[in-house]
Amino acid sequence: MKKQIVKLLRMAKVLRQSYARPGRQYESGTWWDENFYEDSISDSDTIGPGRNRYSTAYHYASVEALICKALFERLENGPVGDVIDIGSGAGHWLDFYTQLGASSLHGVEVSQRAYKALNERYANTPNMTLAHGTASDALAEVSGKVDLVNAIGVMFHIVSDDEWRETIQRMAGVLKPGGLLVVGGWFGSLDGLNAQVDKQGRINKRLRSASNWKRTLASSGFDEIEILRNRMRDGIADAQPENHLLVARRAR
Numbered sequence: 001m002k003k004q005i006v007k008l009l010r011m012a013k014v015l016r017q018s019y020a021r022p023g024r025q026y027e028s029g030t031w032w033d034e035n036f037y038e039d040s041i042s043d044s045d046t047i048g049p050g051r052n053r054y055s056t057a058y059h060y061a062s063v064e065a066l067i068c069k070a071l072f073e074r075l076e077n078g079p080v081g082d083v084i085d086i087g088s089g090a091g092h093w094l095d096f097y098t099q100l101g102a103s104s105l106h107g108v109e110v111s112q113r114a115y116k117a118l119n120e121r122y123a124n125t126p127n128m129t130l131a132h133g134t135a136s137d138a139l140a141e142v143s144g145k146v147d148l149v150n151a152i153g154v155m156f157h158i159v160s161d162d163e164w165r166e167t168i169q170r171m172a173g174v175l176k177p178g179g180l181l182v183v184g185g186w187f188g189s190l191d192g193l194n195a196q197v198d199k200q201g202r203i204n205k206r207l208r209s210a211s212n213w214k215r216t217l218a219s220s221g222f223d224e225i226e227i228l229r230n231r232m233r234d235g236i237a238d239a240q241p242e243n244h245l246l247v248a249r250r251a252r
């Protein structure tokens with residue numbers, strides 16, 4: 001009963017914000033540094049200030065399990081190859097794909113603070129490069145093709161629909177034929193929900209529906225699109241609402 005009330009309240013909040021009139025424009029290039037990140041950045045900090053360390057670890061474990069399932073089913077025991085990670089935050093997914101044996105990693109981060117912290121953390125890490133900028137701009141600079149593009153908890157922060165579509169097209173452009181796209185997010189039935197609005201009225205999270213995702217991916221050159229629901233998310237009273245997984249393959 002309590003869980004259902006929490007769910008209803010969450011949905012009511014999302015719907016109310018979705019119809020909020022935007023105030024100032026959200027600028028990804030400055031918003032994260034001015035409103036979100038301090039100098040040191042942990043996994044909890046990428047979710048929000050003061051997040052509980054255990055529910056944070058639970059969130060990451062539940063998403064990791066989904067990615068492992070997706071890779072197990074698609075790669076069998078083959079190598080994960082070269083990886084681009086979008087919105088690297090504290091570097092959780094750079095570490096994760098390193099542990100899975102990625103041949104090379106390229107992290108992209110729009111926040112200057114997060115980018116600086118990542119540079120310090122991975123200064124002596126071989127086969128890892130980092131780029132500062134929006135996903136769309138950074139992907140346009142990538143030469144060569146990779147085997148996997150990972151974007152967990154970041155695509156809904158691209159609030160401009162044009163930039164969101166362009167980013168997906170550029171993801172397709174950097175993937176080898178048969179390469180995988182792994183996206184963590186929401187993928188519900190309602191489209192264009194503005195799920196987070198800050199005190200200045202800046203929308204900084206916009207959720208696209210599963211059908212919009214599928215349509216946009218198909219028209220950008222992806223197939224074998226699957227959404228894996230995070231069944232663990234309600235197993236804790238501090239769940240992250242947008243932690244399902246979408247996996248697609250760059251058409252061969």
Ligand SMILES: C[S@@+](CC[C@H](N)C(=O)[O-])C[C@H]1O[C@@H](n2cnc3c(N)ncnc32)[C@H](O)[C@@H]1O
Pocket residue numbers: 028032043046047086087088089090091092093108109110111114133134135136151152153154157158
């Ligand atoms: C919720 S955090 C998730 C961090 C990380 N992916 C993880 O799951 O631990 C979102 C991150 O994406 C970055 N970000 C937001 N918009 C971006 C964009 N357009 N391009 C690249 N990074 C972006 C933010 O600075 C932030 O570090």
